[in-house]
Amino acid sequence: xxxxxxxxxxxxxxxxxxxxxxxxxxxxxxxxxxxxxxxxxxxxxxxxxxxxxxxxxxxxxxxxxxxxxxxxxxxxxxxxxxxxxxxxxxxxxxxxxxxxxxxxxxxxxxxxxxxxxxxxxxxxxxxxxxxxxxxxxxxxxxxxxxxxxxxxxxxxxxxxxxxxxxxxxxxxxxxxxxxxxxxxxxxxxxxxxxxxxxxxxxxxxxxxxxxxxxxxxxxxxxxxxxxxxxxxxxxxxxxxxxxxxxxxxxxxxxxxxxxxxxxxxxxxx
Amino acid sequence: xxxxxxxxxxxxxxxxxxxxxxxxxxxxxxxxxxxxxxxxxxxxxxxxxxxxxxxxxxxxxxxxxxxxxxxxxxxxxxxxxxxxxxxxxxxxxxxxxxxxxxxxxxxxxxxxxxxxxxxxxxxxxxxxxxxxxxxxxxxxxxxxxxxxxxxxxxxxxxxxxxxxxxxxxxxxxxxxxxxxxxxxxxxxxxxxxxxxxxxxxxxxxxxxxxxxxxxxxxxxxxxxxxxxxxxxxxxxxxxxxxxxxxxxxxxxxxxxxxxxxxxxxxxxx
Amino acid sequence: xxxxxxxxxxxxxxxxxxxxxxxxxxxxxxxxxxxxxxxxxxxxxxxxxxxxxxxxxxxxxxxxxxxxxxxxxxxxxxxxxxxxxxxxxxxxxxxxxxxxxxxxxxxxxxxxxxxxxxxxxxxxxxxxxxxxxxxxxxxxxxxxxxxxxxxxxxxxxxxxxxxxxxxxxxxxxxxxxxxxxxxxxxxxxxxxxxxxxxxxxxxxxxxxxxxxxxxxxxxxxxxxxxxxxxxxxxxxxxxxxxxxxxxxxxxxxxxxxxxxxxxxxxxxx
Numbered sequence: 136x137x138x139x140x141x142x143x144x145x146x147x148x149x150x151x152x153x154x155x156x157x158x159x160x161x162x163x164x165x166x167x168x169x170x171x172x173x174x175x176x177x178x179x180x181x182x183x184x185x186x187x188x189x190x191x192x193x194x195x196x197x198x199x200x201x202x203x204x205x206x207x208x209x210x211x212x213x214x215x216x217x218x219x220x221x222x223x224x225x226x227x228x229x230x231x232x233x234x235x236x237x238x239x240x241x242x243x244x245x246x247x248x249x250x251x252x253x254x255x256x257x258x259x260x261x262x263x264x265x266x267x268x269x270x271x272x273x274x275x276x277x278x279x280x281x282x283x284x285x286x287x288x289x290x291x292x293x294x295x296x297x298x299x300x301x302x303x304x305x306x307x308x309x310x311x312x313x314x315x316x317x318x319x320x321x322x323x324x325x326x327x328x329x330x331x332x333x334x335x336x337x338x339x340x341x342x343x344x345x346x347x348x349x350x351x352x353x354x355x356x357x358x359x360x361x362x363x364x365x366x367x368x369x370x371x372x373x374x375x376x377x378x379x380x381x382x383x384x385x386x387x388x389x390x391x392x393x394x395x396x397x398x399x400x401x402x403x404x
Numbered sequence: 405x406x407x408x409x410x411x412x413x414x415x416x417x418x419x420x421x422x423x424x425x426x427x428x429x430x431x432x433x434x435x436x437x438x439x440x441x442x443x444x445x446x447x448x449x450x451x452x453x454x455x456x457x458x459x460x461x462x463x464x465x466x467x468x469x470x471x472x473x474x475x476x477x478x479x480x481x482x483x484x485x486x487x488x489x490x491x492x493x494x495x496x497x498x499x500x501x502x503x504x505x506x507x508x509x510x511x512x513x514x515x516x517x518x519x520x521x522x523x524x525x526x527x528x529x530x531x532x533x534x535x536x537x538x539x540x541x542x543x544x545x546x547x548x549x550x551x552x553x554x555x556x557x558x559x560x561x562x563x564x565x566x567x568x569x570x571x572x573x574x575x576x577x578x579x580x581x582x583x584x585x586x587x588x589x590x591x592x593x594x595x596x597x598x599x600x601x602x603x604x605x606x607x608x609x610x611x612x613x614x615x616x617x618x619x620x621x622x623x624x625x626x627x628x629x630x631x632x633x634x635x636x637x638x639x640x641x642x643x644x645x646x647x648x649x650x651x652x653x654x655x656x657x658x659x660x661x662x663x664x665x666x667x668x669x670x671x672x673x
Numbered sequence: 674x675x676x677x678x679x680x681x682x683x684x685x686x687x688x689x690x691x692x693x694x695x696x697x698x699x700x701x702x703x704x705x706x707x708x709x710x711x712x713x714x715x716x717x718x719x720x721x722x723x724x725x726x727x728x729x730x731x732x733x734x735x736x737x738x739x740x741x742x743x744x745x746x747x748x749x750x751x752x753x754x755x756x757x758x759x760x761x762x763x764x765x766x767x768x769x770x771x772x773x774x775x776x777x778x779x780x781x782x783x784x785x786x787x788x789x790x791x792x793x794x795x796x797x798x799x800x801x802x803x804x805x806x807x808x809x810x811x812x813x814x815x816x817x818x819x820x821x822x823x824x825x826x827x828x829x830x831x832x833x834x835x836x837x838x839x840x841x842x843x844x845x846x847x848x849x850x851x852x853x854x855x856x857x858x859x860x861x862x863x864x865x866x867x868x869x870x871x872x873x874x875x876x877x878x879x880x881x882x883x884x885x886x887x888x889x890x891x892x893x894x895x896x897x898x899x900x901x902x903x904x905x906x907x908x909x910x911x912x913x914x915x916x917x918x919x920x921x922x923x924x925x926x927x928x929x930x931x932x933x934x935x936x937x938x939x940x941x942x
Contacts, residue, residue: 140700142693148586149418149687150445152461155411158440159465162409166438166466169704171696176688179587180645192690195794195804196697197704208645211620256464261620263635266464317686318717351749351799366801376718376746417855418687419714421730424680427709428734431678435707435735448856449914477914480889525733530889532904535733 137167139277140200144189145265146177147205153263157205157270160256164274173202180208182233186295187314190236191367193224202237203265203273204228211261216249216268217292218282225282227273229264232295243292250286298388300325307394312372312387319378321385325370325393333364337394343383346372358382406436408546409469413458414534415446416474422532426474426539429525433543442471449477451502455564456583459505460636462493471506472534472542473497480530485518485537486561487551494551496542498533501564512561519555567657569594576661581641581654588647590654594639594662602633606663612652615641627651675705677815678738682727683803684715685743691801695743695808698794702812711740718746720771724833725852728774729905731762740775741803741811742766749799754787754806755830756820763820765811767802770833781830788824836926838863845932850910850925857916859923863908863931871902875932881921884910896920 141161147153154175161168174188185206193202207214207229215230221241226234227249249268252259254275256267272285298311310325327333338346340360347355348362348370355361355375360383365371370393373379380386410430416422423444430437443457454475462471476483476498484499490510495503496518518537521528523544525536541554567580579594596602607615609629616624617631617639624630624644629652634640639662642648649655679699685691692713699706712726723744731740745752745767753768759779764772765787787806790797792813794805810823836849848863865871876884878898885893886900886908893899893913898921903909908931911917918924 138704140697140704142697144690148445149441150443151585152413152442152457153585155440155442156461156464159409159411159461159469162438162440163464163466166407166409169700171693171700172687173690173693174688176686188690192694192697195694195701197701200697209622212622260635261632262640266635316689316691353747353750363799366798366804371800417714418710419712420854421682421711421726422854424709424711425730425733428678428680428730428738431707431709432733432735435676435678478891481891529904530901531909535904 137165137278138169140169140171140197141273141277142171142173142192142196142200142202143175143205144173144177144185144203145175145205146179146181146185147175147265149175153265157265160266160270161274161277164271165277168274168277171196177206180206182206182208182231183295183297184314185233186236186297189234190240191314193237193241196224199223201225201227201273201276203269204233205265205269206233207231207264210264215289216264216272217289218247218249218272218276218285219292220244220246220282225273225276227269227276230289230293232293234292235295235297238292238294245282246289246292247282248286248289251284254280254285298324303392307392310370310391310393312385312389312391315380315385315387318373319380319382320365320371320373321380321387322365322367322369322371323391325391326368327364327370333362333370335396337396338362338370339392340372340385341390406434406547407438409438409440409466410542410546411440411442411461411465411469411471412444412474413442413446413454413472414444414474415448415450415454416444416534418444422534426534429535429539430543433540434546437543437546446475449475451475451477451500452564452566453583454502455505455566458503459509460583462506462510465493468492470494470496470542470545472538473502474534474538475502476500476533479533484558485533485541486558487516487518487541487545487554488561489513489515489551494542494545496538496545499558499562501562503561504564504566507561507563514551515558515561516551517555517558520553523549523554567593572661576663579639579660579662581656581658581660584649584654584656587642588649588651589634589640589642590649590656591634591636591638591640592660594660595637596633596639602631602639604665606665607631607639608661609641609654610659675703675816676707678707678709678735679811679815680709680711680730680734680738680740681713681743682711682715682723682741683713683743684717684719684723685713685803687713691803695803698804698808699812699815702809703815706812706815715744718744720744720746720769721833721835722852723771724774724835727772728778729852731775731779734762737761739763739765739811739814741807742771743803743807744771745769745802748802753827754802754810755827756785756787756810756814756823757830758782758784758820763811763814765807765814768827768831770831772830773833773835776830776832783820784827784830785820786824786827789822792818792823836862841930845930848908848929848931850923850927850929853918853923853925856911857918857920858903858909858911859918859925860903860905860907860909861929863929864906865902865908871900871908873934875934876900876908877930878910878923879928
């Protein structure tokens with residue numbers, strides 16, 4: 136019953152004891168919690184990256200998991216702390232937009248502003264709400280406490296204004312490079328239409344007119360900037376056995392353009 | 405009963421299998437142990453940093469936790485291996501001073517020199533006592549073995565000579581920068597007197613005469629070296645949305661000076 | 674019963690959510706699995722390093738553990754996915770040789786090609802078999818599913834052609850530097866004969882004629898390239914309180930030479 140998964144996503148890194156301390160706080164409240172690290176090496180304060188990290192992971196966790204995100208440059212200010220319920224899943228985070236993608240893709244039943252200090256470590260410090268607020272709130276949620284115990288409903292959590300694909304007059308869809316991974320692969324926010332074959336598209340960037348689309352990494356030519364559909368269903372740029380981002384100077388925020396090949400077959404079942 | 409928390413603090417890093425191997429050893433002896441990573445990216449041999457890492461984490465763990473520290477440049481030499489009992493908590497480490505702060509702040513009931521090879525992985529290697537000594541000793545402790553099973557009492561564990569705040573003739577208290585975190589924030593060993601308000605103090609470094617004290621990170625001016633009371637109750641130097649240590653060339657070991665403002669109110673209840 | 678250890682060794686690093694996602698997949702299938710991280714900072718695609726990492730860890734885990742390795746530059750191609758049984762231990766990995774050392778040292782009962790998509794996350798992506806194939810297969814194995822449920826026997830898993838010590842005409846044994854650790858220590862594939870004392874040998878590299886062998890790190894002279902028998906029983910080169918690999922420009926693949934001292938005693942009991 137209390138063996139719920141609690142995931143942690145922070146910009147605390149792993150050279151300091153901060154993540155471990157959050158785990159101590161959780162295990163003091165619920166010794167049966169199953170704590171899973173999602174990402175801790177997020178660049179300090181990079182809310183957008185945390186947003187994409189969480190979103191790509193959510194579909195693969197047990198439905199009744201609790202996901203905590205602490206990328207929180209406003210810690211100690213009057214920014215709110217929120218609990219979001221989406222199905223059986225809870226999200227716990229500062230109300231700074233870090234849950235934008237998760238709420239968009241998982242749905243949003245309701246949000247509560249966490250205000251009840253009975254569930255905080257007191258005195259609450261002004262610099263480490265991961266320890267004093269978010270970890271204990273998640274732990275109490277994992278024990279079955281109702282969201283209403285923590286505070287009042289909040290109608291409109293903060294949402295980030297993230298890039299969205301745009302349909303251009305020339306028939307291309309303009310997307311954005313949104314997530315660079317360890318390998319130097321660069322995910323975009325473009326995806327083929329459901330049932331469509333990625334190989335029927337033409338892909339380009341601002342600097343490169345023809346980027347071949349392939350079925351898997353090893354199918355590309357060495358050294359050539361290539362594209363494929365990644366494990367989240369999005370178009371991703373890469374270089375086989377190398378770093379596409381480094382070799383071709385790709386940056387998060389750069390544009391990418393996708394167009395259906397003329398003469399390509401339509402939707403396939 | 406056997407579901408005790410065992411934390412691990414090492415300088416083993418995370419590119420090698422050493423930490424994972426310690427976990428294997430623990431789980432072979434006590435499959436119910438709840439292992440938590442505290443810090444593994446401690447600079448090789450930096451006993452002082454490990455000392456502060458552990459100290460900041462201890463208050464937030466369950467009382468019956470077992471904390472293992474392996475920063476151990478003397479591995480294989482005749483330096484001792486110790487178990488320290490402080491309340492219901494056990495500390496397990498080489499006897500090189502790495503437990504100094506923990507014993508000072510948590511108390512010290514007694515120490516035992518771990519000598520009984522029945523509780524070691526044998527043959528004991530000369531290079532990896534984390535695997536052969538400290539992990540199995542912690543695992544056996546987590547099963548309820550008495551400290552006396554491991555060896556005889558040790559009266560005086562090694563203590564580090566750590567910097568202490570000093571009261572200067574001009575009314576200032578001289579402290580030391582002791583812990584740089586991932587964000588480039590720099591914690592000192594100075595704290596306001598209990599019940600005092602940090603904002604009633606003046607803060608300076610050797611190079612900088614006036615460092616404004618604020619209530620939380622976001623309350624500082626961009627780019628300005630500022631101070632606040634951090635989550636452990638100590639004065640910490642920082643730059644909002646930046647690295648104070650990098651921008652102002654702060655180093656662990658540098659001095660910092662704190663003085664009560666003239667005309668500031670006295671103790672507040 | 675289902676509380677089996679599952680270890681993860683990947684080149685996914687820790688800045689991305691990939692490892693966390695694998696854990697989500699495992700815990701959805703077996704909430705009782707005890708997941709342990711072995712190494713995730715393996716250089717992208719470095720199958721050989723993963724091979725040595727796993728091998729050094731295996732003897733220290735519970736016998737019925739399941740070890741998953743995902744260093745997989747051929748992901749999405751027609752390279753096979755295998756389950757290897759060795760005693761009560763299962764190894765799960767792409768069939769690219771990454772299990773070579775483990776099979777050599779732990780033994781090899783049989784291998785199965787994992788083909789039954791009932792045990793995969795579907796649709797199987799072409800870029801993330803850690804999530805879609807290896808994690809769920811390991812989780813189902815941890816629940817007691819028989820290897821035969823996953824596919825047919827595979828007679829000859831791919832083996833890497835790893836360096837082997839060579840006996841030279843001059844009486845020396847030529848070995849290879851095979852594993853550099855975080856500290857800059859460099860393990861070789863040479864070991865003293867069973868029962869022999871390492872101090873009775875002479876050690877040299879291509880550039881350095883006399884490398885003193887000592888019993889433990891602290892016994893060496895500061896700044897001097899030295900050797901000892903490491904925790905896996907192999908000769909390792911190091912510099913006391915420094916990085917031997919950096920100071921003496923040692924690289925994995927470099928040769929090292931070991932010879933019995935003339936006049937040294939024979940085997941000791």
